[in-house]
Amino acid sequence: MSVVVNNVTKLYGKQKALDNVSFKINTGEILGFLGPNGAGKTTMMKIITGYLPATSGSVTINGREVRNNLREIKQKVGYLPENNPLYPEMYVQEYLRFVADLFGVEKKDRLVADTIEITGLGKEKHKKIGVLSKGYRQRVGLAHVLIHDPEVLILDEPTSGLDPNQIVEIRNLISSAGKEKTVMLSTHIMQEVEAICQRIIIINKGRIVADRETGRIDSGISGAAVVVEFSGEAEESQLLSIPGASKAFRVEKNKWIIESSGPGDIRTGIFRFAVDNNLTVLYLQKQEKTLEQLFRELTE
Numbered sequence: 001m002s003v004v005v006n007n008v009t010k011l012y013g014k015q016k017a018l019d020n021v022s023f024k025i026n027t028g029e030i031l032g033f034l035g036p037n038g039a040g041k042t043t044m045m046k047i048i049t050g051y052l053p054a055t056s057g058s059v060t061i062n063g064r065e066v067r068n069n070l071r072e073i074k075q076k077v078g079y080l081p082e083n084n085p086l087y088p089e090m091y092v093q094e095y096l097r098f099v100a101d102l103f104g105v106e107k108k109d110r111l112v113a114d115t116i117e118i119t120g121l122g123k124e125k126h127k128k129i130g131v132l133s134k135g136y137r138q139r140v141g142l143a144h145v146l147i148h149d150p151e152v153l154i155l156d157e158p159t160s161g162l163d164p165n166q167i168v169e170i171r172n173l174i175s176s177a178g179k180e181k182t183v184m185l186s187t188h189i190m191q192e193v194e195a196i197c198q199r200i201i202i203i204n205k206g207r208i209v210a211d212r213e214t215g216r217i218d219s220g221i222s223g224a225a226v227v228v229e230f231s232g233e234a235e236e237s238q239l240l241s242i243p244g245a246s247k248a249f250r251v252e253k254n255k256w257i258i259e260s261s262g263p264g265d266i267r268t269g270i271f272r273f274a275v276d277n278n279l280t281v282l283y284l285q286k287q288e289k290t291l292e293q294l295f296r297e298l299t300e
């Protein structure tokens, strides 16, 4: 089930929280949604799930416009809000049965038991939600989201505040859910995105500044760098004539860092340059840009 966001703009008074945002999430894809505080992530998620109207633009899920099909969308979409609001006075199992009733699910007993099992809440199911640890409360939130087996999951910082063991468990849960579902999650943890997402979108001040597959994050980004060592001397001006080269820094006598500006790979050009100038390439290493570097570069 695909999610299509089309030219969405959101104004809060005069503030533009989202500025003409468009993207698509494909079925079976886990999309990581990154951005600094205040970038517009939560706002975007509320609009996708129909909890907030866009000022202009539209969101369609499975071809159906969200704002005109709210009831249907709420059946199809599981939304874990940022602060995970729950009823502290209710007991875990009781609460999940209540949620199952709200969604009118069939075979409720079975479903509630299964959901408790997969979210690891077995030992806590007879406790009041209010006494649970933060991590277990987060699991109850996830159980809530999963109980009616929605095809789309929109998770706003699902692992925030969890200990490292719980983070791994929740990530595994999301990864396995993501095999069949369409998932979008926001996070501030870069490793999380690298661990479970096939794609990332980085948003800054309400605009998308990157939309790419993980694992290929440096493609097309200005500043991808190659470290190269030649057998003899080269001049900066010569190196800058290599197609795509934008900067060249000398690190040692014959060793350089060459940055490229375009999407192409400049390594071919470097070899050609060496041959043309009777030099040998003694060492060549492409510097992969980390997601964290990319994030800082695009949002600072």
Ligand SMILES: Nc1ncnc2c1ncn2[C@@H]1O[C@H](COP(=O)(O)OP(=O)(O)OP(=O)(O)O)[C@@H](O)[C@H]1O
Binding pocket: 012, 015, 017, 035, 036, 037, 038, 039, 040, 041, 042, 043, 044, 082
């Ligand atoms: N109801 C509101 N009224 C006025 N401004 C709002 C409202 N909700 C959000 N904003 C503003 O819109 C901008 C985007 O907020 P949003 O919560 O979407 O950011 P975010 O990317 O989720 O940030 P964080 O990482 O801190 O959760 C912020 O400047 C925020 O102050």
Ligand SMILES: [Mg+2]
Binding pocket: 041, 042, 043, 082, 156
């Ligand atoms: Mg937020």
